[in-house]
Amino acid sequence: MxxxxxxxxxxxxxxxxxxxxxxxxxVTFSLGRERLGIVGESGSGKSQTGRAIMGLTPPHAxxxxxxxxxxxxxLLKASPRQRRELRGxxxxxxxxxxxxSLNPVMTIGRQIVETLRTHRKIGASEAKERAIAMLEAVxxxxxxxxxxxxxxxxxxxxxxxxxxxxxxxxxxxxLIADEPTSALDVTVQxxxxxxxxxxxxxxxxxxxxxxxxxxxxxxFCDRVIVMYAGRIxxxxxxxxxxxxxxxxxQGLLSCMPEIGSDRHPLPVLDRKPEWAL
Amino acid sequence: MTAxxxxxxxRRDWLLSDRPQSRMQARLGRAYMTWRRFSAxxxxxxxxxxxxxxIFMAIFAGxxxxxxxxxxxxxxxxxxxxxxxxxLLGTDExxxxxxxxxxxxxxxxxFVIILVAVIAAPTGxxxxxxxxxAGGWVDAVxxxxxxxxxxxxxxxxxxxxxxxxxxxxxxxxxxxxxxxxPPYARIARAETMTxxxxxxxxxxxxxxxxxxxxxxxHVMPMCLSSLIVRxxxxxxxxxxxxxxxxxxxxxxxxxxxEWGAMIASGRRFILDQWWVATMPGIAILLVSLAFNLLGDxxxxxxxxxxxxx
Amino acid sequence: xxxxxxxxxxxxxxxxxxxxxxxxxxxxxGQSYGLVGESGSGKSTLLRAIxxxxxxxxxxxxxxxxxxxxxxxxxxxxRDVQMVFQDPYGSLxxxxxxxxxxxxxxxxxxxxxxxxxxxxxxxxxGLGTGFRFxxxxxxxxxxxxxxxxxxxxxxxxxxLLLDEPTSALDASVQxxVLNLLEQIRRDRGLTFLMVSxxxxxxxxxxxxxxxxxxxxxxxxxxASDLVEGxxxxxxxRNLMVASKGFVRTPA
Numbered sequence: 001m002x003x004x005x006x007x008x009x010x011x012x013x014x015x016x017x018x019x020x021x022x023x024x025x026x027v028t029f030s031l032g033r034e035r036l037g038i039v040g041e042s043g044s045g046k047s048q049t050g051r052a053i054m055g056l057t058p059p060h061a062x063x064x065x066x067x068x069x070x071x072x073x074x075l076l077k078a079s080p081r082q083r084r085e086l087r088g089x090x091x092x093x094x095x096x097x098x099x100x101s102l103n104p105v106m107t108i109g110r111q112i113v114e115t116l117r118t119h120r121k122i123g124a125s126e127a128k129e130r131a132i133a134m135l136e137a138v139x140x141x142x143x144x145x146x147x148x149x150x151x152x153x154x155x156x157x158x159x160x161x162x163x164x165x166x167x168x169x170x171x172x173x174x175l176i177a178d179e180p181t182s183a184l185d186v187t188v189q190x191x192x193x194x195x196x197x198x199x200x201x202x203x204x205x206x207x208x209x210x211x212x213x214x215x216x217x218x219x220f221c222d223r224v225i226v227m228y229a230g231r232i233x234x235x236x237x238x239x240x241x242x243x244x245x246x247x248x249x250q251g252l253l254s255c256m257p258e259i260g261s262d263r264h265p266l267p268v269l270d271r272k273p274e275w276a277l
Numbered sequence: 278m279t280a281x282x283x284x285x286x287x288r289r290d291w292l293l294s295d296r297p298q299s300r301m302q303a304r305l306g307r308a309y310m311t312w313r314r315f316s317a318x319x320x321x322x323x324x325x326x327x328x329x330x331x332i333f334m335a336i337f338a339g340x341x342x343x344x345x346x347x348x349x350x351x352x353x354x355x356x357x358x359x360x361x362x363x364x365l366l367g368t369d370e371x372x373x374x375x376x377x378x379x380x381x382x383x384x385x386x387x388f389v390i391i392l393v394a395v396i397a398a399p400t401g402x403x404x405x406x407x408x409x410x411a412g413g414w415v416d417a418v419x420x421x422x423x424x425x426x427x428x429x430x431x432x433x434x435x436x437x438x439x440x441x442x443x444x445x446x447x448x449x450x451x452x453x454x455x456x457x458x459p460p461y462a463r464i465a466r467a468e469t470m471t472x473x474x475x476x477x478x479x480x481x482x483x484x485x486x487x488x489x490x491x492x493x494x495h496v497m498p499m500c501l502s503s504l505i506v507r508x509x510x511x512x513x514x515x516x517x518x519x520x521x522x523x524x525x526x527x528x529x530x531x532x533x534x535e536w537g538a539m540i541a542s543g544r545r546f547i548l549d550q551w552w553v554a555t556m557p558g559i560a561i562l563l564v565s566l567a568f569n570l571l572g573d574x575x576x577x578x579x580x581x582x583x584x585x586x
Numbered sequence: 587x588x589x590x591x592x593x594x595x596x597x598x599x600x601x602x603x604x605x606x607x608x609x610x611x612x613x614x615x616g617q618s619y620g621l622v623g624e625s626g627s628g629k630s631t632l633l634r635a636i637x638x639x640x641x642x643x644x645x646x647x648x649x650x651x652x653x654x655x656x657x658x659x660x661x662x663x664x665r666d667v668q669m670v671f672q673d674p675y676g677s678l679x680x681x682x683x684x685x686x687x688x689x690x691x692x693x694x695x696x697x698x699x700x701x702x703x704x705x706x707x708x709x710x711x712g713l714g715t716g717f718r719f720x721x722x723x724x725x726x727x728x729x730x731x732x733x734x735x736x737x738x739x740x741x742x743x744x745x746l747l748l749d750e751p752t753s754a755l756d757a758s759v760q761x762x763v764l765n766l767l768e769q770i771r772r773d774r775g776l777t778f779l780m781v782s783x784x785x786x787x788x789x790x791x792x793x794x795x796x797x798x799x800x801x802x803x804x805x806x807x808x809a810s811d812l813v814e815g816x817x818x819x820x821x822x823r824n825l826m827v828a829s830k831g832f833v834r835t836p837a
Contacts (some may be wrong), residue, residue, distance in 0.1 A: 003703055012635065041756035041757070041758065041759075042727070042756055126746065156625075170686065182589040185624035186624065186783065186825065186828040186829060186830050187624065187824055187825070189828070190828050190832060190833075193832050194832075197832075197834065198692055212756060212757065213757075214757070215831050216831050216832060218831070219830075219831030219832040220831075236797075247752035251758060252757060252758060255757055255758050255760070255791030256757050256760075256761070256786060257761075257764065257784075257786040257787050257789070257791075258785055258786050258790075259785055259789050259813060259826070259829065260789075260813045263790075264768060264790075265764075265765035265768060265769070266761040266765055266790070267761070268758065268761045268762050268765065269758035269761070295720065295724050296716050296717075296719075296720065297719040297720065298687060298719065299719060300686075300719055301722070302699075302719065303683050303685075303719040303721070307721070347775065389760035396710055436645070459596075475675040476671040476672075476673060477676065477677050477678055477679045477680075479639055479677075480671065480677050480678075480734070481666075481668070481679075482638075482639070482668050482735065483637055483638075483639075483664060483668065483692060484664055484668075484690060484691040484694050484696050484741070485659070485660070485661040485663070485664035485665075485691075485695065486690070486694050490694070494690075495679060498681050499680075499681065584720075
């Protein structure tokens with residue numbers, strides 16, 4: 001089976017006053033219908049990688065790649081129109097904070113229906129039915145009531161679920177989730193992940209899960225890419241993470257305080273300049 | 278890595294250093310960054326240039342003027358058109374050189390601008406910052422007072438004040454200042470409300486700082502840049518109001534060469550001797566425009582939300 | 587052991603919302619005490635109430651044996667108690683250099699030898715004087731948090747209130763800051779009252795903790811109780827499970 005997404009030598013750079021800043025420096029990976037985690041600290045280029053695939057990089061940024069194809073479509077050569085059609089329809093993205101990604105003056109329901117009707121030719125009443133069904137699928141109780149609420153009237157966890165519902169309504173084949181649960185409480189976080197997990201499994205989507213939390217990602221994804229300073233330093237199957245070879249991955253894993261392990265002081269990461277080469 | 282600097286630093290590198298060695302260098306570096314943002318805007322530079330020219334004209338008015346601004350040559354030089362020998366911009370109905378009057382008038386214009394800025398801005402800043410930080414009834418009282426001033430059209434209120442105080446340039450300035458602080462108070466209050474609950478203000482409170490100290494040293498600096506921008510943009514309006522009062526005979530009194538009063542007296546000849554009213558009009562236009570351009574440039578340069586850089 | 591901070595039946599009400607509902611804790615001198623909970627649990631509110639930043643409706647707060655008034659705190663209080671905030675990007679004044687930031691507490695309390703103290707405080711948090719005249723936007727998150735810690739330490743308090751001091755930082759930077767905090771506590775015999783949503787961080791840093799939920803304390807327990815699973819409340823157990831990461835339930 002050919003991969004859903006192929007990324008080869010992706011580079012994203014931003015011109016600034018002091019010169020060109022390279023956020024992503026030659027990232028290569030491919031994705032099938034699986035859960036892939038991209039992990040790194042702030043400034044590692046993990047989010048920019050996701051955004052570049054989605055086509056959400058700010059216009060002044062420069063993106064180059066040897067290959068950047070989604071299901072055979074060259075994303076770099078695609079017209080803005082083509083990309084718009086892909087976005088939301090076949091590729092979708094969930095952002096960290098639902099507060100900023102939901103339109104505050106539109107009801108939840110209308111936003112979902114609108115997303116659906118931009119991509120599918122269906123009637124208003126059917127769209128509403130499907131939106132409510134989708135809200136139920138992300139385990140929002142009383143979906144019909146939530147349908148008519150505005151984003152400020154619901155909690156953060158519910159907002160993130162509504163966001164997921166909106167992104168999944170058009171049944172995309174690829175979902176990019178950028179820190180989808182970081183703004184949520186731990187217990188809610190797991191609920192949201194369980195929903196995401198179920199939907200990915202049921203619909204056979206490809207998922208890119210971008211996060212700073214190595215432990216969470218490794219418990220959720222099949223495969224993990226670890227990024228540092230715009231490059232991939234290690235690619236490893238999630239269950240093998242304990243045997244990670246790269247000192248950065250090892251350092252990331254061991255520097256987190258854990259319940260029951262009594263390490264004082266905590267081991268700190270000794271950043272080697274050669275990692276960034 | 279060695280700590281020895283490899284090459285002597287250029288002045289630019291010294292200013293842009295991200296490890297300043299002294300308070301002075303940090304401050305200069307910051308000013309330099311602001312200047313670089315400002316000077317990237319050509320029009321703003323033009324505005325600044327015009328204003329520098331205005332100040333230059335005001336300082337050297339005595340030297341630059343070919344004639345007296347108050348006493349004219351009634352017999353030989355009434356209403357001469359621009360370009361007449363010795364009278365570059367022509368003369369008015371009393372035979373006074375318009376160029377000389379404009380040059381001396383720039384002093385009055387600057388006088389008005391500076392006094393209004395000095396009176397209105399601090400008043401607005403203090404009222405707004407105190408109201409915003411204190412909240413509660415202090416806020417309510419101060420803001421209702423502000424609202425009362427805002428409820429009247431500016432020019433009408435200024436007119437009433439000048440009528441009560443008596444005509445004259447000082448009273449005109451006072452009237453303009455009294456009517457122009459309320460918007461500044463509103464801006465300062467709005468800015469204060471956004472920073473008063475910030476953690477860095479809470480941190481200063483947790484050091485035991487008095488409310489006065491917090492407002493003066495920590496809140497007000499955050500209001501300054503938007504206030505400066507607003508004042509600059511308002512200056513055009515102030516000049517026009519001053520000119521308007523002058524035009525109505527309530528501002529500068531003859532024979533003072535105030536630009537608005539000059540237009541008023543030239544109005545009678547506007548059809549036959551257009552230059553008498555037009556020249557001061559152009560001067561007002563240029564200075565107002567310069568302030569607007571400058572304000573725009575400052576808005577970009579001083580934006581407190583620059584954060585990163 | 588004498589008590590450094592105690593709260594008895596403290597209730598905080600914001601408008602109609604009960605943020606804290608008769609909460610009691612007691613922190614011994616030199617102890618490191620943790621408050622764990624999710625958002626809205628009231629853990630930060632308790633910290634802010636002690637610091638005088640939240641309106642106390644009823645109950646008693648005591649610091650070093652002195653009863654605090656509901657709202658007012660005197661200068662002496664702030665020489666004893668200092669706080670480090672969660673967001674290193676919001677807790678440093680954007681228009682002041684580090685030097686100016688650190689001078690402020692010294693000026694307020696009329697402490698002399700500012701020069702030496704600033705140099706020494708920066709040194710203690712591992713920043714060195716190269717950072718002294720920078721603005722906060724020229725620093726990374728971890729460096730900013732070190733500055734915030736230096737600012738709190740410069741008046742030599744005996745109690746440090748820590749409001750999620752590392753939750754906005756990357757994991758590797760978090761480890762560095764946690765180590766720094768531990769070191770400082772050891773060197774100066776400080777009392778810590780630390781708020782966090784991360785059980786791992788709290789058990790690492792604290793010997794005693796209170797689990798909070800919707801304005802109440804669900805459970806008081808020691809770190810070793812938690813590690814060995816001597817838990818009575820279901821909610822604490824849920825938190826424990828959640829902190830271990832995602833578990834796929836077989837369909």
